[in-house]
Amino acid sequence: MSERLLIIGWDGADWEILDDLMHFGCLPNIESMLQGGARGTLLSTIPDHSWAAWSTFLTGLNPGGHGVFDFVERDPVEPQRRIPVSSGSIKAETFFERLSRAGHEIRAANVPVTYPPFQIRGRMISGITIPHGQTFVYPRDFGPELERRAPFPTNGMEWTQFRDHPQDLIDEARSFIERRTASFEVLLEGNWKVATCVYIASDRLQHAFGAYLLPTHPDHARLRDTPLAASIRDVYRLLDHQIERLREAAGPETTAVLISDHGFGPVNRASNLNQVLCKLGMATPTRTGGATTSLRRSALWRTLGTRSIGYAIKRRARAPATLDWSKTMAYRSSHGGGVSINLKGREVKGIVDARDYERVRQEVREALLGFKDAGGDSPVAEVLLREELYSGDHIDLAPDLLVRPTSLWTLTYTDAAASVTDWPTGDHRRTGVVLAAGGRTMPGELGQRDLADMSATALAFCGVPASAQNGSAIEEIAGRSDGNGRVPSTREQRRQTQALTQQDENQIADHLRNLGYIE
């Protein structure tokens, strides 16, 4: 069997969590990878949500290069509509395609933002989110075989729905992890050079159970010895066992890498940036929004708020917050801290003149930085301008401003500018994990690397030059380059599969809503 590169993704893995789980002895396979292997941190994108991050993993480009900044994007035909981001939204070549073009056989499974599946040399199982009844594998005729031998469970683990029955989320995670590996094992048959298999359960559990998993969460000491905490740790024990199964399927000469798309930190406060902007006088709620506000002020609502029931319950009782665009200068434009100016000509109901854009943007930045909640705390740690962060052809799709939250705060679809939360108790942070073992791995400390480096690393592993990428190859994983790799220079556009149907869009939107990613 030839040399292979196996990339295992644990969505949202974080050393704070993994190190603690190793103390409990839950991760024997990770421990064995670390003995004689390489360990480092992997820096995610801004925003550090999975859609932007996995698109960077796939393309080796920052979001300005691939154009994915959110879970939804403007419908090119009807700009007042937002439609779910899909694989066709990634506006750059993925390393799966680049390696395919250079003649290498690929396997890809459950990588977010790869639905609809696209043409590669090899086999693909799409990742979240997948509408019911649609083909989610490439090539198409692999579908019936997979269905017969190891049916792949799509989507799942909509953690916001499990506030009142957390054990069910744990059970679902366990079932999904095992069934996913069974599908991956079928996928990994045959001849291939580079494979990527992703597990999402880590992210879903950490949103819901961050306080149980993160020692720096203020409630951790009280929760870590509970039966629920033990049962959560057992899911990671199971997840760790899958590493062994996949490495076995890949063969003894394989270079195995475990990565996250972003890390995970503790949260106990939540802030809705639209509510912050309304309080700052830079956005105005509609009358529907006003009704929501009065509900929020009711005695019942205050009780819910002070008892910190968590935003999942509040969401059920809430009308969608909408803004009066004729009185709104800036609005929350993407998950993960994006804020945009309501610019004339660009936004459907824009009111800010192009000549005032820079001044207004600076005012919004200053105002956000100055915002304090009733207790004098600020959810806003930092406000960055998009040109400070991005390079590439698609900066025009980026939010105008990127807000970075203060630690212990999550910027999300809660109902208030500032509230307490015990569900979720974890949220994304930029610093994630990378570790490697076997094959070409050079043991030792990798230091801090960038998620964009993974694409260049996979290309270098196969001797394919990583031209026009933001990342650079991690030699401790890919081996030293001999510089002889050649690829045809013709640029092949990803085959655009048929557009999503309205029904598919609605199903995808429902899943994203139940994950707390869109309103």
Ligand SMILES: [Zn+2]
């Ligand atoms: Zn993620």
